[in-house]
Amino acid sequence: MSLNAVDVAIVAGYVALVLYAGTFARKSIRGLAGFLVAERSMGLHLGLASLIASEIGIITYMYLAEAGYRNGLAALIIGLPFFVVVLFLGRTGFIIKPLIELRIMTLPELFERKYGRGVRFLAGFLMAVGGLINFGVFPGVEAKFINTVTGLPQDAVLWTMIGLLAVVLAYTALGGMVSVIFTNYVQYILLSLGMIFLTVFGVLKLGWPRIVASSAEAFGPKGLNPFAAGSPFGLSYVLWQLLFQLSVLTIAPYITMRIFAAKDARTGARIFAWSSVLFLARAIIPVFWGVMALAYLTTRPEDPLQALPLMIAGLTPKGLLGLLLAALLAASMSTYASYLLSWSSVISQDIIGVAYERLTGRRLGDRSRLLVNRATMAAMILFILWWSFRFQSEELLFFYLMLAVNLFLAGTLVSAVFGLYLHDRRFGLLRGRRWGAYAAFILGAVPTVLFFLPAHPPVSRLGLWSYILALSGMVGGSVAQNLLDPDAPKGEAA
Amino acid sequence: MTFWPAVWLVVLALGVGGFTVVSILVAVKGYAEIKAILHKLKSGPDEGRDRRPS
Numbered sequence: 215m216s217l218n219a220v221d222v223a224i225v226a227g228y229v230a231l232v233l234y235a236g237t238f239a240r241k242s243i244r245g246l247a248g249f250l251v252a253e254r255s256m257g258l259h260l261g262l263a264s265l266i267a268s269e270i271g272i273i274t275y276m277y278l279a280e281a282g283y284r285n286g287l288a289a290l291i292i293g294l295p296f297f298v299v300v301l302f303l304g305r306t307g308f309i310i311k312p313l314i315e316l317r318i319m320t321l322p323e324l325f326e327r328k329y330g331r332g333v334r335f336l337a338g339f340l341m342a343v344g345g346l347i348n349f350g351v352f353p354g355v356e357a358k359f360i361n362t363v364t365g366l367p368q369d370a371v372l373w374t375m376i377g378l379l380a381v382v383l384a385y386t387a388l389g390g391m392v393s394v395i396f397t398n399y400v401q402y403i404l405l406s407l408g409m410i411f412l413t414v415f416g417v418l419k420l421g422w423p424r425i426v427a428s429s430a431e432a433f434g435p436k437g438l439n440p441f442a443a444g445s446p447f448g449l450s451y452v453l454w455q456l457l458f459q460l461s462v463l464t465i466a467p468y469i470t471m472r473i474f475a476a477k478d479a480r481t482g483a484r485i486f487a488w489s490s491v492l493f494l495a496r497a498i499i500p501v502f503w504g505v506m507a508l509a510y511l512t513t514r515p516e517d518p519l520q521a522l523p524l525m526i527a528g529l530t531p532k533g534l535l536g537l538l539l540a541a542l543l544a545a546s547m548s549t550y551a552s553y554l555l556s557w558s559s560v561i562s563q564d565i566i567g568v569a570y571e572r573l574t575g576r577r578l579g580d581r582s583r584l585l586v587n588r589a590t591m592a593a594m595i596l597f598i599l600w601w602s603f604r605f606q607s608e609e610l611l612f613f614y615l616m617l618a619v620n621l622f623l624a625g626t627l628v629s630a631v632f633g634l635y636l637h638d639r640r641f642g643l644l645r646g647r648r649w650g651a652y653a654a655f656i657l658g659a660v661p662t663v664l665f666f667l668p669a670h671p672p673v674s675r676l677g678l679w680s681y682i683l684a685l686s687g688m689v690g691g692s693v694a695q696n697l698l699d700p701d702a703p704k705g706e707a708a
Numbered sequence: 709m710t711f712w713p714a715v716w717l718v719v720l721a722l723g724v725g726g727f728t729v730v731s732i733l734v735a736v737k738g739y740a741e742i743k744a745i746l747h748k749l750k751s752g753p754d755e756g757r758d759r760r761p762s
Contacts, residue, residue, distance in 0.1 A: 259737040406731035426713045438712040495727035
């Protein structure tokens with residue numbers, strides 16, 4: 215085992231601290247708004263900590279470091295679209311501001327107001343499926359990481375992951391968003407310390423010239439220049455990623471829940487403006503670790519995903535390894551907590567809640583919704599453990615993760631833009647309507663379904679096509695409904 | 709061969725430097741916000757809003 219007694223004590227102490235902080239919040243929870251959006255009380259700095267902590271996990275480090283390890287310094291271009299889109303959202307409040315002003319708890323609620331309950335149900339269903347098959351690979355990949363860094367046997371890693379998930383389930387199900395905000399704060403401090411330490415320590419140990427030389431030697435000009443011939447990046451990649459990140463950052467539930475928990479629309483927009491530099495760091499630091507691994511490792515691992523944990527285990531002095539591992543576990547636990555809360559709220563509010571209302575004609579009470587939410591979380595834990603250890607794909611992990619959420623992303627972005635900005639009679643035939651929303655969701659999901667077929671087009675083309683299809687579906691469906699059924703029926707906003 | 713390494717060095721310095729500065733701000737000011745949330749939740753959403761210092 216690579217850890218010594220001090221390392222183990224640091225990790226155990228950290229887990230105990232997080233569990234205490236999370237369950238402490240339980241006493242303060244009253245009702246669903248307290249549980250899901252913490253009474254909309256989150257300020258700028260906690261908002262930043264929560265957004266970044268939930269958006270960084272071991273899985274983030276793994277797939278971004280893989281990109282750096284396989285493409286050299288040129289892969290740092292990955293950070294650019296994040297930075298530009300987050301800055302744009304912070305400056306303009308595009309989509310974010312109207313969503314906060316509508317005071318909704320989940321995005322499908324917007325679709326019910328604009329397009330009717332059926333669209334809300336479809337959106338919730340696609341979000342839940344896409345979210346779960348994305349989230350479902352996290353424990354398996356992260357178990358490999360912990361296995362390599364700690365030297366623990368694979369069986370022990372499985373139980374470690376189950377233990378961690380149980381801790382996350384305990385504090386999230388008990389304390390909801392308040393717990394998530396508190397624990398995210400502790401986790402953010404730890405993970406930022408760990409990220410800064412590993413980067414500075416690695417550069418001092420390896421030296422900048424050696425890092426640059428290893429990229430150039432391994433890949434030639436395209437290892438440094440992302441626009442060089444033969445590079446997997448280039449202009450088309452940047453354009454596609456701008457669109458993709460715009461969708462993720464405005465409509466993915468694990469991000470929008472942070473924004474809905476903000477005190478007001480201005481705070482929500484400020485969280486984005488300030489987080490632009492954090493999102494830049496979130497992307498480039500792990501990519502750079504992958505480049506450092508390229509310079510550090512003399513023997514190339516068979517599985518490129520293993521490059522990062524091998525470097526961390528070899529490079530970090532004992533004693534510090536415990537602190538770094540606690541920081542990395544912190545990053546993952548906050549991601550699990552956030553994803554559990556956001557996906558379970560989509561399932562309980564937008565699928566079970568809507569179906570119950572449809573079948574019985576009554577709304578679920580606050581107490582029943584909380585109960586359903588907690589039961590959903592427990593069921594999700596079982597599902598992701600099962601999916602995680604049966605998942606296999608020959609594609610890059612990065613591509614799989616993007617295409618999984620693309621199941622709902624394109625349809626949601628297009629429907630949200632039409633619902634918020636193109637929804638009154640001034641827009642004539644182009645006014646966003648229910649048929650358009652249905653078509654956008656269904657057509658936007660087709661490329662992800664194709665991805666699971668044995669032979670499919672290149673992933674970047676599938677990703678772009680999902681947006682083109684969703685937009686075509688919205689325009690075609692809305693024009694058809696505006697021609698054939700110009701008056702908004704009951705349940706659809708005029 | 710020196711242009712792109714220089715670009716990446718600047719990007720990394722901005723990214724890591726900015727991350728460090730914002731992280732220190734978040735650590736210090738986030739703690740005060742946690743105390744404010746606890747106060748608000750303990751006194752109930754409406755009372756808490758009334759009592760919040762202007």
